[in-house]
Amino acid sequence: MGGSGIAGDVVRSAFAAECPVPISVTKGYRLPGWCRSHSLVIALSFSGDTEETVACYKEAFERGCTVVAASAGGRLAAAAASNRTPHVTVPGDVSMPRAALGYLASITIGVLSGSGLIGDPGESVAKTADALDALADRVGPDQPTHENEAKGLAAVVADRIPLVWTSEGPAEGAAIRWKTQLNENAKMPAFHSILPELDHNEIEGLATVDAGQFVALVLRHALEHPRVAARVEATRALVARSGLEVRDVWGAGATALEVVFSLIMLGDFASVYTAVLRGVDPTPVPVLMGLKERLAR
Numbered sequence: 001m002g003g004s005g006i007a008g009d010v011v012r013s014a015f016a017a018e019c020p021v022p023i024s025v026t027k028g029y030r031l032p033g034w035c036r037s038h039s040l041v042i043a044l045s046f047s048g049d050t051e052e053t054v055a056c057y058k059e060a061f062e063r064g065c066t067v068v069a070a071s072a073g074g075r076l077a078a079a080a081a082s083n084r085t086p087h088v089t090v091p092g093d094v095s096m097p098r099a100a101l102g103y104l105a106s107i108t109i110g111v112l113s114g115s116g117l118i119g120d121p122g123e124s125v126a127k128t129a130d131a132l133d134a135l136a137d138r139v140g141p142d143q144p145t146h147e148n149e150a151k152g153l154a155a156v157v158a159d160r161i162p163l164v165w166t167s168e169g170p171a172e173g174a175a176i177r178w179k180t181q182l183n184e185n186a187k188m189p190a191f192h193s194i195l196p197e198l199d200h201n202e203i204e205g206l207a208t209v210d211a212g213q214f215v216a217l218v219l220r221h222a223l224e225h226p227r228v229a230a231r232v233e234a235t236r237a238l239v240a241r242s243g244l245e246v247r248d249v250w251g252a253g254a255t256a257l258e259v260v261f262s263l264i265m266l267g268d269f270a271s272v273y274t275a276v277l278r279g280v281d282p283t284p285v286p287v288l289m290g291l292k293e294r295l296a297r
């Protein structure tokens, strides 16, 4: 769920095309019916105490699935110890679960690779890490606004409601991450939709109203389907009269992993700069923590 579950979305986006079996991300209390003893279940919860994740872990164990859990501790670690199922301990010294994406995604990639479901990701991971180091320099806090794409994007979204669009494939996980980082860091509404599906419904609702309070950010990349470029232009033209600004944001790299993580890094920085512009503290999430406390009573 949330900042832990996003690792599943990201890994699915990056590896679905390569993996010979479906990668399904479950965000709820129940596993799908097809999930049985032949299935590999990876239960991710930074705290280890998220009730939905703990419930799915238990169900996977009871159904005889191969289960691997990852957490910094909590009930998930305790259940894994008592059931003698593999558990990976995530370092607990990050400020918030959503800051542990690198750990949780790496663990998931490692488990898929170790299970023989994807090839050795070592080279691609190393290349992605180098590219992210360079990107962090370009969009980090020391880089002035006029040369900093993330600060520029923050200025665009800070007083509007962002609609994060991308095409089905490698960047889907990035679109979900942009939406959730804007929600949690900048404390603002944000939504995500996927092309081409949004051309079959969402544009109808946007084209004929005053949509000036929204801004659509389209996450683009070199691996997108050739028809997507035509769709983006046609969509932009059709919604133009509503006042909706449709702005392209380009991810870098030639592999799905680089694409998804370059877009994520850009969005993560942009969401924090948006928080600064909106005068809110990006780290604490009192509303969602309050909800957890309320349900625990």
Ligand code: F6R
Pocket (backbone or CB within 6 Å): 001, 002, 003, 004, 005, 044, 045, 046, 047, 048, 049, 050, 053, 096, 097, 098, 099, 184, 285, 288
């Ligand atoms: C992100 C955040 C939430 C949690 C989510 C699940 O920083 O605080 O989105 O990630 O509520 O909790 P965990 O990650 O502990 O399983």
